[in-house]
Amino acid sequence: MLLSKHLKGYEKDIVDVVLGVAEVSKTISRGFITRQGKTDTSNVYGEQQAAMDKWADELLINELGGSGLIRYLASEEQPELLEFESESDIALSVDPLDGSSLLGVNLAMGTIVGIHRGGVLKPGEEMVGAVYIIYGPLTVLVYSLGDGVHEFALNTDGDFILQKENMTIGSEKRMGPGAARNTYLPFHEEYISKLEADGYKIRFSGSFVADVHQILHKGGVFTYPGYQGSVRGKLRLLFECAPMGYIVTQAGGAVSDGYVDLLSIVPESISERVPVYIGGKREINLIMGLPK
Numbered sequence: 001m002l003l004s005k006h007l008k009g010y011e012k013d014i015v016d017v018v019l020g021v022a023e024v025s026k027t028i029s030r031g032f033i034t035r036q037g038k039t040d041t042s043n044v045y046g047e048q049q050a051a052m053d054k055w056a057d058e059l060l061i062n063e064l065g066g067s068g069l070i071r072y073l074a075s076e077e078q079p080e081l082l083e084f085e086s087e088s089d090i091a092l093s094v095d096p097l098d099g100s101s102l103l104g105v106n107l108a109m110g111t112i113v114g115i116h117r118g119g120v121l122k123p124g125e126e127m128v129g130a131v132y133i134i135y136g137p138l139t140v141l142v143y144s145l146g147d148g149v150h151e152f153a154l155n156t157d158g159d160f161i162l163q164k165e166n167m168t169i170g171s172e173k174r175m176g177p178g179a180a181r182n183t184y185l186p187f188h189e190e191y192i193s194k195l196e197a198d199g200y201k202i203r204f205s206g207s208f209v210a211d212v213h214q215i216l217h218k219g220g221v222f223t224y225p226g227y228q229g230s231v232r233g234k235l236r237l238l239f240e241c242a243p244m245g246y247i248v249t250q251a252g253g254a255v256s257d258g259y260v261d262l263l264s265i266v267p268e269s270i271s272e273r274v275p276v277y278i279g280g281k282r283e284i285n286l287i288m289g290l291p292k
């Protein structure tokens, strides 16, 4: 089944945005071979921008912002919220390319898009939906608009074809432990030790979106915790954690900052970082229940 057919029944403006993101992702998937370099600019997080980061960002801004389909766009690669002429109230929060440190080693990375109405400084539980694309051996697109999680793969005709419908998170013991162990805070050290004692195997690539995609399929937990030097951790609430948390929650998993449901957190700024634990309910209840 084609993505466009699977989307029938949802609100037209949302459908048009999801299909717009899908089209841009096809262009991004073809861009890696000629954009392997870095630029001399950095984003607001002080991270040097790869050529692919900036190109993917510009594509999404020009194609979606220029389409009249969206009113606002917040991007990991932009310091401010962007506003466009539009009748729509759709607002997107976007990580144009997540995992771009892997460009030189050809591991999977992706694009993450959160879909909101009326603005982006709202809790993830109020999102209309989320989409992510992974550029790997296959280019796959996963979306949820509040009625299950569905995965598509790009075929040789350039169409996204349904692979899995109403996905539910796996139950294997896998963990993606971000940050350096010698900077762990005591409660996080205890958490990781418990998982290791329980036989959890490590699955960590350096690409949040790809690592969470693996946890969604196989089960377990990905975490990028608060750590000595940054109690708020590294990953961004709006561009990474809330959209992926929305999808994993829709698949029967859960997401937390270690204390509360991450989807209940109201962002104070578009650049807010948050510690993240995302995966199966068992693994998320474990961290939330640990004394801190």
Ligand code: AHG
Pocket: 047, 076, 095, 097, 098, 099, 100, 101, 178, 179, 206, 207, 208, 209, 224, 234
């Ligand atoms: P981005 O490429 O959008 O900056 O995101 C990179 C993030 C995330 O994808 C990954 O899990 C994390 O950075 C890895 O951080 P370390 O390099 O500190 O392990």
Ligand code: MN
Pocket: 095, 097, 098, 099, 208, 240
């Ligand atoms: Mn990212």
Ligand code: MN
Pocket: 053, 076, 095, 096, 097, 098, 099, 100
């Ligand atoms: Mn990024």
